[in-house]
Amino acid sequence: MAPSLRRITAMAGLRVLAGPGALDRPVRWVAVSELEDPTPFLEGDELVLTTGMRTASWRPYITRLVDRGVAGLGFGIGLSHARVPAELVAAAAEAGLPLVEVARETPFIAIGKAVSDLLAAEHYEEITGAFEAQGRLTRAALRGDGAASVADRLARELGGWVVLLDETGTVRHATPPEAEERAAGLRSEFARLRSGAAAVALAGPEENVVVQPLGGRGFFAVGAGHPFTPIAHTIVNAAASLLTLALEQGTAPERLRSAVLRLLVAGETETARAVLSDVGVTLPDDPVVVLAVAESGPIRAFHAPHGDVTIVICAEPELPGLRDAFDEPVGISLPGPLSGVATAVDQAVRAYRAGRGKLNFADLAGQGLLDLLDSGAVRAYAEVLLAPLDEQRGDLRESLRAYLACNGHWDAAAQRLGVHRHTLRYRMKKAAELLGRDLDDPAARAELWIALNAPRAS
Template structure:
């Protein structure tokens, strides 16, 4: 994994502040050397100051958004207008009222103090020597400081998430780190919605997430990036993001007991980028390893046992000493490979080949049977793996024909005599006898036709019916087999040899 790439992706997540965490009015009054004094509304000083607005209008509310500290000298304010003025500000949701004395009024009118106290609106006295612009600059500086602190916290959290991603258990570590950073729960889901990793209290609430995944699968991707989804449950606010660069490969969800802040949204986005990178890299690594394992399988089947074992050791695995059993597995290769993760397994030619110590063959077959039919060979040594695979393939074919979850080569009908033959000698005999047929272009139908003909004891109609061809077609094929092999198929001895060769 290119670790520098992970760090750059995490740190490149754009910070989108949205609603900036603003300083409180208490902070503005107490921490700034502006000589401000609170005359009313002390209990509401922890309201945030999102901006400063200066107005001498009798009704400035059409020009306000809420959350402002309104500054005025009361030039147009008289005793009768104090209460309606305060009521309008409160209805608009302003944070507080700053009244400048020494110009229009030497002190704040008592009617205004009374109205503000009754309405719970903080009323702040601004001395003559403090210009309104100084208050505006001070609040602006505090807002910038809060935003900088938010960005700093977001990038610090991203760095911790990046370090988590570099750990061997990358996705799990990122999910656990995210839950700790936010003080909530986080869960990683596979593409079908199955839980892979969960962390934090309340992760059981993930059940509410599953019905929402269908909505995400159907959403368009903006600029190649999957869209996210946010919703609320009785116990949590939840954000769900799909994961995957080219297609959805999974989901992750995060839940908090409160609405997400801008910093928390940024941290969630960073975690999503890291998880996507880890999933994509993991898939590329798996595909590369699958290719190596398929190559190792070819080495083992070709008799290059030493080279195959050495390559497996480089992958961190290996084959056990002693008798081995080969299993041929149908079904979805992805599912079979995952189920056989503890064994040597490689996909080749439409099935997965699993090689296990002979004493674990039954356990492995039981673990794999739920993912498709399984054929089990007889124990062989590492120089006879080709024979073991041929047996497993024949058992797999029988399992498919009979609808059986597991078929063992030793249980196939007619194997009693064959089991007495030396496996290596029988395999060599079979390979030599049938080589001309196997080398005859791509006409694999000759082998299957010969097998059906012998199984039906030379009865043309029965064999043709089993193959689903006309008996004249079968007669033609058997003439070609006789010519290619140089054998008389009417000779009982030739038939016996061919039957043995086809079944070892």
């Protein structure tokens, strides 16, 4: 809604000389003109500012402005006129056109900037309102009766009525209920939509109606006793998308849970709580435990699909009873805060992939680092890394293993192998050359130790 002339005059400190009863008209722009007839350059609803330096006859001037639909006239004094001409005041008063006096100290550009700022603020509020409305529509879509809830919410947002119809034109839902009668007069519009029209808009003196298809699953009509603004059309289009999804979703709860799990993994804990609270679902309090299971079944805790597994989040005290409800395998994370779900999901999935019954991540971690790594990837990497040793001499691999196991102590490693330490030194020099690794580097030693202990292909 554009700012009113009343608001602009109050903000700029302008004195109203005529037309006080029309100060609530919206002002959509400010036009500065010294032309005797500026109307060819106006669209209507402007506040025209002038000093009157080129105008000799005021009544025709006022008549032209009124016919063009301007919101008001501002007259600047102190330049060509010391005061506002009496003829101008009288003509404006007779025509009911607001006339304001602009003091010499108030530049026209200041008024233009003020109006521009107000228009920008109004536009920002409209856009913000549209985003908020879309949020309310989205939350309505997440309720059990998604399509009907979206229709009810849309009617409230636009101050009108909404009717949902199936592809045959039969009413599915109407809000308010008496709006069902409106569907009877829209059958020709349904035919146009079936033939490929994207939407149909009907404008009348008493009512405006928009009819849109819902992705082959029917139609919806929305009407109001006022014109639809561009922002209102944006809200209607958002509702159309949500209604289409709501009508085709037998999987809406699953999609909702998946979206919430993604929020939790991304660290958006409070947003996830807020989304679920709108549909009457709560997340457990800290500390929580995450389970990775193969089935979704009837689960009495928050759960969501995650790749090829189902993730279950429960409060730690609920774990014993919940764990027993699933067939093996089950991966179980360490307890922790809900804000740390990303780590807990990773732990649960790793424990699940170990395939050892109902396995806690703590037990898996206690069995060594290799149990936390992808065995196939480690084996493939080890075969490539250690291949130069196997291609040269069969004893280089075992000599390297003994050397690393003894933490680089020559005598202990040589004794374990039953060879002279000089022999071992030669073998390790050869191994280092073949592998391209510095065996005195702790990082290289760790890498080689993991490769040597990786399971070999059968």
